[in-house]
Amino acid sequence: MNIAEHLPILVIVIPLMSAIVIPLVGRINKLFSWYVTVFITLLSFVMSLSLLNTVISAGRISYWLGGWEPPWGIEYAIDYLNAFVLVIVSFIAFIVSLYARRSIEKEIDKSKVTTFYSIYMLFIAGLMGIIVTGDIFNLYVFIEIASLAGYALIAVGKRRDALMASYNYLILGTIAATFILLGIGYLYMVTGTLNMADLREKLPMLYESKVVLTAFAFFTVGLSLKLALFPLHAWLPNAYTYAPSVVSAIMAATATKVGAYAMLRIMFTVFKLEFDLHIVPVTQILIILSLVAIVAGSVIAIAQTNIKRMLAYSSIGQIGYIVLGAALANQTSMTGSLLHILNHGLMKGTLFLVVGVVVYKLGIEDIAGLKGMGKKMPFTMAAFTIAGLSMIGVPLTVGFVSKWYLATGALSAGMWFIIPIILASSLMTAVYFWRIIEGIYFAAPAGIHQPAFAGYGNPEPESQGSKQVDGFLPRDDGPPGLLIPTFILAGLCIFFGIAAFIPVSMAGQAATMLLGGM
């Protein structure tokens, strides 16, 4: 038996099984459960890279579960798009799991640590499943696995506000998933198949059918809720704000991206491009919604005083970019959209990890509390600055690359009015990041830092941290266990900004595949 042949299923089965193993080894020693988590996420990253390599050299992989031939059996289909997103998700999962140990010892009850790792792996397995599967009902099941694990992850922290945030997400997430289930039901009703490639072949004859239109409407609304497109974003700010920092980081960097991936799959693989363009005006609607999301997300982010909430609203704006690129539906904009899936994952991942370090050291989430921290926590704040500049879209960072592709994509679609909106949003991003960066490096620290609430916080803020030397605090940075993962992500923000050709060539090929035939 050749192991490499079975990678498409192993990439899901191994994290899924580890979710059972982790609580067991955690009974021996809590640290073991962390070792297993790191090892398994690393293993899935390696497997994803190997899958990507196979796709590049040999083309689309089609794996038949249990050997049943596709339209009847479940097929796992991996092409450029899946492999690209799979590598991103597994990589970020690995980096965040490296970071998790030190961070959650502050933010989560000791008794819940092993359970946390177990649910974390379930969450990752669900996301990987959404990406890999080529069967539309399987997609629903994995969406629910990832969502259920997500609700639990948000609620695992010490803060009671997280419970209501998780509950609201559960209600909205269930509505979304049930809509998707209905959409699947309608498609099955008229085609009799659940396989995505088969649906693509069978649907064009039925494009005028009201049943298909209804199905498409359910899919669009359900997936927009899952990826938090602007008017349907209500669950996101509270969930990201009150969840533990690790959870905010992994959810912001991967969960909404996978939602975007699922939307691309449904819009461009299950349905064909001409359906989106000519039969229902879905692309126009999505362009308008995403522009509103871009502007509204940035405007609301400026008004925030809690840094996690600010990042959450900024995420809503960035999701707008991803959807915008997809809705413009030309080669350049689609490349930009796919690039932004990677780039936003890296940037938001870095930012939330930085917030995690700040919470670990200072126990605060207020923007005002970051004043003068440039001297006290130079490395943490350097990472924040890199990711912040990248969010603004400064050249030589990843943010510039994807915005460039989106802007030129808008031009080639003949929609010049989008460019000022992208520019205005970048300016607003500059406003809300610059006020923090300015405070970090040029303002005097605001005296002794009181923990914002009892759950987190440094037990001895009085001892070293508050002694003022020339108006600045002595250096007291986060532990290397937190800083190294943060810097890997921050470094990649710059690396892929300079060596942009690597992700661009991948995203370009995925975009060609999405827009042309498979």
Add this chain to the structure above:
Amino acid sequence: MIELIAGKYNYWIYIALMMIGFYAMIAKGNLIKKIIGMNIFQTAVFLFYISTSKVKGGTAPIEWEHAILYDNPLPHVLILTAIVVSVSTTAVALALIIRIYKEYGTMEEDVILEMGEGETQDTEQRLHDLEDEIKDAELRLRDAEQIAKSVD
């Protein structure tokens, strides 16, 4: 028209149930009632799937010599999975509600929203603190009694 209403009555029931559930999820203020709404909402979709699987004149999809047509078994299997999902969602939701009730002492959404951002203490933590205080007080009481005795 009659044909449309009477002939496809199960679809009408599915739509009605779905709207009832949807309404409860959005409009009800009690967290448990929202979950009941969610269950009705999901059950409506199950009914929809099962309705689509019916073939006119078909029998249950079990091999039988007199059978001419069989119903489609696949939606049944799909719905079995969806039921499992629904059960687990309900379980997670109820677990969350238990913790919300422990923290806030209520299950009414507007009351919880009014309470706003509160301190993070668990009820268990608070109980712990109270027990410690009681122990302290007992110790102090004993000290005071001893002092009183020595004065006597």
